[in-house]
Amino acid sequence: MNLARSIESTLDWLSTPKRFPGRLEMKTQRGRRLEVEVVSFTTRVPIRDGAVIRLPVFLRILPVGSSPIQGTHARSERDNP
Numbered sequence: 001m002n003l004a005r006s007i008e009s010t011l012d013w014l015s016t017p018k019r020f021p022g023r024l025e026m027k028t029q030r031g032r033r034l035e036v037e038v039v040s041f042t043t044r045v046p047i048r049d050g051a052v053i054r055l056p057v058f059l060r061i062l063p064v065g066s067s068p069i070q071g072t073h074a075r076s077e078r079d080n081p
Contacts, residue, residue, distance in 0.1 A: 025054070035062045 022043030029036045039058040044050045 024057075030064060033064055035064055035066070036060070037062065 022041055024039055025042050026037060026039050029038070037060045038056050040054040040056050042052060042054045044052055
């Protein structure tokens with residue numbers, strides 16, 4: 001196969017829409033002093049009635065209340081009366 005045909009077939013493959021077999025989910029877990037944000041790849045498998053598999057791909061540890069995601073504000077120790 002020549003180089004031009006190889007490049008052309010690769011560009012054709014890249015230009016066609018692909019179906020992503022899963023999705024990315026983000027979850028914030030809060031502790032007393034730290035927040036842990038976990039981004040996971042989630043997909044269903046055709047065993048056990050469509051069991052869900054979550055594989056963590058990114059982890060970030062932040063001080064409480066500094067998460068840039070709206071709706072994740074947690075009370076800090078300073079907020080407690």
